[in-house]
Amino acid sequence: MIVKSADFVCSNTQVSKLPPAVKPEYAFIGRSNVGKSSLINMLVDKKGLAKTSQTPGKTQLINHFLINDNWYLVDLPGYGYARISKSKKEDWNKFIRTYLDKRESLQTVFVLIDSRLEPQKIDLEFCNWLGEKGLSFALIFTKADKQSRVKTDQNVSAFKKALLTTFEDIPTIFITSAELQTGREEVLNFVGSINNN
Numbered sequence: 001m002i003v004k005s006a007d008f009v010c011s012n013t014q015v016s017k018l019p020p021a022v023k024p025e026y027a028f029i030g031r032s033n034v035g036k037s038s039l040i041n042m043l044v045d046k047k048g049l050a051k052t053s054q055t056p057g058k059t060q061l062i063n064h065f066l067i068n069d070n071w072y073l074v075d076l077p078g079y080g081y082a083r084i085s086k087s088k089k090e091d092w093n094k095f096i097r098t099y100l101d102k103r104e105s106l107q108t109v110f111v112l113i114d115s116r117l118e119p120q121k122i123d124l125e126f127c128n129w130l131g132e133k134g135l136s137f138a139l140i141f142t143k144a145d146k147q148s149r150v151k152t153d154q155n156v157s158a159f160k161k162a163l164l165t166t167f168e169d170i171p172t173i174f175i176t177s178a179e180l181q182t183g184r185e186e187v188l189n190f191v192g193s194i195n196n197n
């Protein structure tokens with residue numbers, strides 16, 4: 001897929017104020033600092049579109065970007081901030097889970113995983129929750145330039161193995177680097193293939 005246009009549409013703190021669910025929607029989510037903003041900017045080839053390195057605990061926003069006047073790329077707030085209060089974490093949970101659970105136009109959730117790390121409980125729990133809700137998701141292993149391919153593959157394999165304790169099938173997996181622009185075509189073509197069905 002060629003990205004001809006990518007425009008910021010709106011930021012929301014309330015699910016009730018989202019744009020009408022009339023276009024296919026693809027959400028991006030992961031632990032804070034996983035490289036989500038960098039990945040989004042790489043995908044749409046616009047450096048400043050998603051804000052990188054947001055401060056933990058800042059207002060939690062759902063950001064909608066319209067791509068090619070055709071589909072929404074949705075930037076969801078990161079999870080797993082170590083330093084935010086319990087009540088803020090609960091707010092996050094409610095806000096995001098309501099969005100994910102209720103958004104009719106949502107096609108796929110891209111769950112971003114830091115490729116440098118062994119499987120993290122919080123990521124596995126999140127995938128399991130998506131599975132319980134019957135939501136389609138794909139995994140994007142980020143920052144692959146940071147270590148050898150062998151190390152990345154080891155972490156990806158370990159994550160798959162952990163998923164197989166609760167899932168029968170492994171979701172589609174992408175390995176990306178915003179630094180080297182790796183995986184860009186693959187992720188965009190995946191979106192394109194769903195949109196054309």
Ligand code: GDP
Binds near residue numbers: 031036145146
């Ligand atoms: P977010 O909090 O998930 O939106 O993460 P950011 O996109 O702000 O990235 C967090 C940090 O990781 C920043 O310092 C980025 O420059 C860095 N980063 C993100 N993606 C990559 C990548 O693919 N390769 C490398 N080497 N660094 C990355």
